[in-house]
Amino acid sequence: MNSLSQSCAAKPARPKVVIIGGGFAGLWAARRLKRVPVDVTLLDRGTSNLFQPLLYQCATGLLSEGQITQPLRSLLRDHRNATVVLGEAVGIDPDAKTVTARRVNGGSFELGYDYLIVAAGMRQSYFGHDEFAKHAPGMKTLDDALAIRRRVYGAFEIAESLPTAEERAEWLTFAVTGAGPAGVELAGQIRELATRALAREYRNIDPSEARVLLFDGLPSPVTAFGPRMSERASRQLTRLGVELHMGVLVTDVTEAGLTAKAKDGTLTNYRTRTVLWTAGVAAVPFATVLAKALDAVQDRAGRIGVLDDLTVPGHDRIWVVGDIMARDKPLPGVAEVAMQSGYHAAAQVDRKVRLQPARRNEAFRYHDLGSAAYISRYHAIVEFKGIRLSGFPGWLAWGVIHLAFLSGAWNRIRAISTWMVYLTRGRRSERAIPYGDPGAMPYPYSAITQQAES
C-alpha cells in the first residue's frame, strides 16, 4: 500500500478534503470548494459523473454513454485545488484520518484527510435476493445501462432466428420490476423502441408484438406523484401497450422467467428471458464499513444516520451527503437533495477552514424543486410546488428540467439533436452491444463485495 499524499509532499500544507463519490453530491461539494484554500481529492470508483435520470435512454439505445456522462477530470480541470483519483474506498481509520482505497487492478493506497465528505450513493437492492441480479440487471450504473441494452436488443436478435412461435414469445416478453419513475420510464421506452425504432427491420418477427410487463407491490405506478398523476401514468402506459401488474410481489427470478405473488397468495409464473430490476435501493457496500468505523447508525436500506448539519454524530469533520445519508426527517433520493447537501457540507468546510464562526443554525434545509417522470413520446408527469403537469406540457417541462441539469453544454446540444431525430424519425442510433456479457458481475469494481464473497 502507498500513500497518495507522499507524492504531493512539495505542496504547501493546506487542509486536506477528501470527497468519496463523484455523483451529484460529491461533484457539487467539489465545485463549492473551488476557491477555498484547501486541497481537494475526489475519489470515485468510476472515471465519470453519471446523469442517472437518463440511464434508461442509454439502456434503450437513444443516448450514448458519452451523452449521459462527463469525465470528472474534465469537469474539475479548472479547479486548481482539486485532484481526481480512480479507486474504490474500502476502509477508513478515523483516528489516523485516512481512507483506504482499492485500485481497479487490486493494489491499494491511502488518502489522508482533515475533512471528509462521503457521497457514495446507493446501489440496486434485491430485497435480500442478490442472486436475482445474475438474471435481472438493475439500473444504477453505466454498466447496468449497457447490460440492459445488451439484453433488450439481444432478445430481439435471438427471437428473429428461433423456429417456433412459442420460443420466440419468451424472448419477446420483457419484465420490468418496480413501477417508480425509473421502471415506468424503462418499460415505456422498451414498448416505444419495439413499435417505432425496430419496425420494418426484422423479417421473421414483428417487434411490435413484444410484451412489456411492469410489476410493483403498490397498487399503482409512480404513487409518489399522487393519485391523479398515477392514474394518468397508468392510462398512458396502457395505451402504449405496457401490461400493468400492480399489487404483486416478485418472489423469484430465473433465466427462464419470474414468479409473482398476488395479495391473496396466488403465485403466477411468467415466461420471459429478460427481467430488468428497478425495484429498490440499498447503500453501497462502503456504507457498512463506514458505519462500523464511526460507530454510526444505519437505516434499513443501509444509509448512514446524520445530524441536522449532515455530520456523523461524534465526528464534526465528517459529512455524509446525497442518497446515502439518512436524516430523522427523510428526504427523497433525488438529484436536487444530493446537489444541495453536497454544497451544504462544503460550505461548512469553507467556514471551518477560514475560521469563520459557524452559522447559528447549520441545519440543512432542502429547497424542493419538484420531480418528473417521462412516460412516452410527448407524455411526462411533473410535480413542482403543488403544480402538476402531465401529457404534452409535462413533457416540455421534463425536457427543460433534464437539459438544465445535464452536465456540459456539448452534452445538452447533442441530447437535443438526438431527441429531435428521435421525435421526427423514431431513430435510435446507440444500438451497438458487446459480444461479452458486461452484466455478468453484479457489482463491477466493488472490491468490498468481492472480498465478502471470497
Ligand SMILES: Cc1cc2nc3c(=O)[nH]c(=O)nc-3n(C[C@H](O)[C@H](O)[C@H](O)COP(=O)(O)OP(=O)(O)OC[C@H]3O[C@@H](n4cnc5c(N)ncnc54)[C@H](O)[C@@H]3O)c2cc1C
Ligand atoms: C434510473 C434512475 C433515474 C433517476 N431519475 C431521477 C430524476 O428523474 N430526477 C431526480 O431528481 N433524481 C433521479 N434519480 C436519483 C438521482 O440520480 C440520485 O438521487 C442522485 O444521483 C444521487 O446522487 P449521489 O451523489 O448521492 O449518488 P450517485 O449519483 O449515485 O453517486 C455516487 C458516486 O459514488 C461512487 N462510489 C460509490 N461507492 C464508492 C466507493 N466505495 N468509493 C469511491 N466511489 C464510490 C459511485 O461511482 C458514484 O459516482 C434517478 C436515479 C436513477 C438510478
